Amino acid sequence: MINFDYVRARDVADAVREISVEPAAKFIAGGTNLIDLMKYDVERPMRLIDITRLPLNNVEETANGGLRIGALVPNSDLAYHTLIEQRYPLLSSAILAGASQQLRNMASTGGNLMQRTRCFYFCDVATPCNKRDPGSGCSAINGINRINAILGTSEACIATHPSDMCVALAALEAKVHVAGPVGERAIAFSDFHRLPGDTPQMDTNLNANEIITAIELPAQGFATNYSYLKIRDRLSFAFALVSVAAALELDGGRIKDARLALGGVAHKPWRDPEAEAALGSQPADSNAFAKAAEVLLRGAKGFAHNTFKIDLARRAIVRTLAQAANGTPQIQSSKKIR
Numbered sequence: 037m038i039n040f041d042y043v044r045a046r047d048v049a050d051a052v053r054e055i056s057v058e059p060a061a062k063f064i065a066g067g068t069n070l071i072d073l074m075k076y077d078v079e080r081p082m083r084l085i086d087i088t089r090l091p092l093n094n095v096e097e098t099a100n101g102g103l104r105i106g107a108l109v110p111n112s113d114l115a116y117h118t119l120i121e122q123r124y125p126l127l128s129s130a131i132l133a134g135a136s137q138q139l140r141n142m143a144s145t146g147g148n149l150m151q152r153t154r155c156f157y158f159c160d161v162a163t164p165c166n167k168r169d170p171g172s173g174c175s176a177i178n179g180i181n182r183i184n185a186i187l188g189t190s191e192a193c194i195a196t197h198p199s200d201m202c203v204a205l206a207a208l209e210a211k212v213h214v215a216g217p218v219g220e221r222a223i224a225f226s227d228f229h230r231l232p233g234d235t236p237q238m239d240t241n242l243n244a245n246e247i248i249t250a251i252e253l254p255a256q257g258f259a260t261n262y263s264y265l266k267i268r269d270r271l272s273f274a275f276a277l278v279s280v281a282a283a284l285e286l287d288g289g290r291i292k293d294a295r296l297a298l299g300g301v302a303h304k305p306w307r308d309p310e311a312e313a314a315l316g317s318q319p320a321d322s323n324a325f326a327k328a329a330e331v332l333l334r335g336a337k338g339f340a341h342n343t344f345k346i347d348l349a350r351r352a353i354v355r356t357l358a359q360a361a362n363g364t365p366q367i368q369s370s371k372k373i374r
């Protein structure tokens with residue numbers, strides 16, 4: 037038994053105070069990732085700061101026509117929220133592609149951003165892993181790397197970020213609101229998660245003494261032409277091998293604005309402004325989609341067991357963009373089953 041202290045934060049300021057005094061402390065929200073990692077001995081927090089009673093569970097309209105989502109809004113409440121279903125259905129589809137209904141009932145918005153990689157070796161303390169134990173080596177580079185990254189990798193780490201929700205948030209250009217000892221700040225979603233470089237132990241640019249308080253969505257929701265496609269080994273309860281979030285604004289048959297983000301392929305949701313620019317003003321057809329896929333995947337590099345992901349991603353991008361252009365309805369099979 038590894039002992040740890042437990043405290044319940046009274047308010048955001050109290051949570052920030054608590055995390056600032058104990059560097060080995062961790063916030064706990066739904067606990068669906070942190071508790072597993074504590075059981076595997078991957079995470080060993082000296083103190084758990086329970087944030088579940090903080091008033092961060094509302095979805096509110098913002099003055100500029102967007103939405104502000106509290107960090108403690110459960111994933112299922114968010115996916116089924118009327119304003120999300122109507123104005124940001126891409127986000128709803130991505131959330132419902134993840135985990136299971138029971139997990140989504142527990143999982144929080146903030147926790148989803150902060151969940152850790154599913155690299156097999158990260159979760160196996162008998163093996164070297166630079167993310168878990170900096171400087172020990174990367175077992176995946178020459179190991180079983182079927183689920184690992186093909187873009188943005190480094191010699192230190194080839195892990196992927198496992199979230200579905202974050203792929204949609206990247207495409208929608210959300211902002212992450214955080215609070216810390218020196219006040220509040222907002223981080224563009226594209227700057228929130230990091231590439232591994234030579235510090236793979238750092239997943240995000242959130243400081244150790246900061247808490248996520250909310251996610252802000254801009255007004256533009258791409259509610260008509262969008263698609264989230266997740267390709268995985270099982271139809272449920274499995275992480276993405278490759279996922280694609282695509283959102284288009286069309287003018288007749290031409291693309292006015294495009295967003296494209298990949299999941300399952302990098303240490304963070306993968307976007308490239310040049311791939312989106314390649315779609316701009318083009319007819320919404322397979323030639324334009326193939327070109328965007330080529331640009332988005334340039335620089336992709338496979339390892340012994342995951343080279344298949346490059347072609348899989350290419351075909352998935354073309355298919356997802358075609359579904360978005362056609363306004364193909366999204367399948368939400370577990371809708372409203374709690």
Ligand SMILES: Cc1cc2nc3c(=O)[nH]c(=O)nc-3n(C[C@H](O)[C@H](O)[C@H](O)COP(=O)(O)OP(=O)(O)OC[C@H]3O[C@@H](n4cnc5c(N)ncnc54)[C@H](O)[C@@H]3O)c2cc1C
Pocket residue numbers: 062063064065066067068069070071072087107111133134135136139142143144145146147148149150151198199200201246247248249273274275276
């Ligand atoms: C079997 C299984 C299958 C899954 N499948 C998928 C899937 O297919 N797709 C997918 O996207 N996800 C999947 N998940 C992951 C799930 O979505 C995450 O575990 C969940 O979103 C984490 O949220 P939580 O509130 O439970 O976080 P917790 O476990 O409570 O916390 C996770 C981390 O976030 C930190 N944290 C939590 N809230 C905050 C905050 N407000 N500010 C700063 N730090 C914070 C904690 O300190 C901790 O480090 C799966 C999980 C399981 C167990």
Ligand code: SF4
Pocket residue numbers: 153155156157158164165166167168173174175176177184192193194195236
């Ligand atoms: S890929 Fe990253 S998480 Fe996986 S073993 Fe290597 S260092 Fe660890």
